[in-house]
Amino acid sequence: MSLEHILLGLLRQPASGYDLKKVFDERIDYFWAAELSQIYPTLKRLEKRGWARCCQAVSSRGPGRRVYETTTAGRRALRDWLAKGPEIGDERFAYLAQIYLMDELGDLKQTLRFFTVLRDDFNRKLEALRRLERYWVEADPHYPDELPPPDFHVHLTLRMGILSLGGHVRSCDESIRRLRARMDREKHTRPGVSKSTRRKNPHAPPRHKLALRPPDRKSQTPRARP
Amino acid sequence: MSLEHILLGLLRQPASGYDLKKVFDERIDYFWAAELSQIYPTLKRLEKRGWARCCQAVSSRGPGRRVYETTTAGRRALRDWLAKGPEIGDERFAYLAQIYLMDELGDLKQTLRFFTVLRDDFNRKLEALRRLERYWVEADPHYPDELPPPDFHVHLTLRMGILSLGGHVRSCDESIRRLRARMDREKHTRPGVSKSTRRKNPHAPPRHKLALRPPDRKSQTPRARP
DNA sequence: AACCACTATATAACTATTTATATAAATGTC
DNA sequence: GACATTTATATAAATAGTTATATAGTGGTT
Known part of the structure; x- marks a missing residue:
């Protein structure tokens, strides 16, 4: 535990x-x-x-x-x-599950709002960590690589937080940009909505034909055993 | 739930x-x-x-x-x-806790090994997602922005995975570089080890003087209430 | 016939975590 | 004096999740 x-x-x-x-x-x-x-x-x-x-x-x-x-x-x-090495693989991200299923809302404006809130949240945390890093820079002449062992390791943790949150913020920005463009396109093509972005029957169960894993290539199973 | x-x-x-x-x-x-x-x-x-x-x-x-x-x-x-918006703030990352406390090992070689394993793990997942994205590109003429709603949202999830894992891999690379440099420095300064990186008494409880949050500035509390 | 692999559901026991509540002593405030 | 706040520990009840195990049918292999 x-x-x-x-x-x-x-x-x-x-x-x-x-x-x-x-x-x-x-x-x-x-x-x-x-x-x-x-x-x-x-x-x-x-x-x-x-x-x-x-x-x-x-x-x-x-x-x-x-x-x-x-x-x-x-x-x-x-x-x-x-x-005994990194404990990894048990992480759970409810917000990713929400995005994964968000087609259910059938309303890109709501998806956009979702990403905006998410972006702000990630960015607020990122700013807090960056502020902290600036504070360290000013407060400690050993910063960052001459820090004594405990602080050095804490700093590695801080850096991982900063780079990870940076990736999240960038991802939100990308999504927001794409959502805006898609909404724009939808607006301009109305009422002749594009075939690809319209649900034929909005009440039909969605078919996620694209899995998050490519199909297994059975032929790749190793079989060298003489 | x-x-x-x-x-x-x-x-x-x-x-x-x-x-x-x-x-x-x-x-x-x-x-x-x-x-x-x-x-x-x-x-x-x-x-x-x-x-x-x-x-x-x-x-x-x-x-x-x-x-x-x-x-x-x-x-x-x-x-x-x-x-009702993103469910966020309950994520738990055991591996960050491990890095935070890893000064306990008092052995940068072990920390380096830890980051190497972590890096490989993140990278393996990243490669899997990138492979998947390439597969989508080839398989779907609507890729990426003309995808029908369910796939579009799944793709937003995929992109967040890719950008987030990218941040993690970059962070591991940075840490590995810093660890190597620090180990090098330690080797070359032996036996006159640098003051800043040596523990005076390796059995003394570490003092994490640098918190992950800067000290509260009480004076900043808003007080406009006439 | 014995055995294994796969499909399929179910439950018990345990571990982990959250929410709510109780208790109690000290200090400050209206 | 009543009341809120802070320091401090504790526990009950509910929820969430893991590990292990049981059951059972079907098909293929040895």
């Missing part, structure tokens, strides 16, 4: 569940969100497994704090997780 | 749970994965709610099929989901 390992990483500096929630909202949020109701049981699980230890502490305001810290066994588990 | 709505979209063409699983693995997989054990109960839920109807059918091989289809109410629910 990724949350367990992220907590293991963060708890290399002692923190309470409440502290960790703030850390998540401030900087982990970009790639992993977590609620308090998930953090607390997970901390107990880590402690029971011997990956974290806990000690009571007093708070100047409010009830007592349970401050956790990664143990040696916990750091070993964290290293194992990191060493 | 996104899975419900994706099924609603796919079931505009009648299909059984087994059929749907194949559709997921062939083309939905890129942005949403689903297991049979999740598809079957969800289909029953859709039927109970009146969003899909089911009729028995015989199979030439194997047991009887339960073929589902979206109802009018189901299509309305699908349209509502699409019309």
Whole structure:
């Protein structure tokens, strides 16, 4: 479970569940969100497994704090997780599913609005990361390649966020441009709407003849086995 | 729930749970994965709610099929989901969490290996999408902007996949270049290792002094309220 | 006849995550 | 003093998703 390992990483500096929630909202949020109701049981699980230890502490305001810290066994588990290679392939993108099915609306204006909102959202996040990078440039004379190891790795994460979001924004821009052009074309050809862009029967089930994967070429199966 | 709505979209063409699983693995997989054990109960839920109807059918091989289809109410629910704007902000990226914490390994060679695997994985997916696009170009004279509505929207999805993966591959390349340079620098400065890149005490908890968000500027809070 | 691969549905057990709610102490404000 | 806010932990209930397993028919291979 990724949350367990992220907590293991963060708890290399002692923190309470409440502290960790703030850390998540401030900087982990970009790639992993977590609620308090998930953090607390997970901390107990880590402690029971011997990956974290806990000690009571007093708070100047409010009830007592349970401050956790990664143990040696916990750091070993964290290293194992990191060493066994990238965890990839489980990502889910609801907005891509929405675009995939959006022909259902039968209204390019709505699709255009969708992409505009999406574009703004991606761009807002991109601007936040770029602002952050500018802040680092100004604040740290070691920036970017002489940064000490933890910051260097955090910076690699930041750069991946920036380049990835850049791709998303560009993609939205391209889609918006194409949608506008298509709407223009539709307007000018009315009422003799182009054959290719009109649905013959708008209530008929759409046939996605173009799959996202090209058809299998069975002949390509390797068969060298003497 | 996104899975419900994706099924609603796919079931505009009648299909059984087994059929749907194949559709997921062939083309939905890129942005949403689903297991049979999740598809079957969800289909029953859709039927109970009146969003899909089911009729028995015989199979030439194997047991009887339960073929589902979206109802009018189901299509309305699908349209509502699409019309209420992009579902965004819940994405989780375990591999970014891994990079964020990878200073723990204290070994740039392992980080480099990690990025190489990641790069290959992104690139393999990118190549698959590009191959698919080439296949479309050759197969469809309407490509890309005269495509009928369902294919046009599927193509927008494909393009976002291509541009997003492109950003990821570029980001990996950048990281790999920086890692190589840093390793080179470390090698040449040994044993007098540069102050900035060496951990004083490799067992001390890392202090991520650079947060992914710049410090709050409290003074910026709007206060115009007469 | 034994075995495997494929089609097809189903469910149990587990893990992960979200939403809502309860509790309680301290501080500040109207 | 009443009330809101912040700090702090905790749990219940619901939802979402994975892994493993069971069942069963059909066709092909050994």
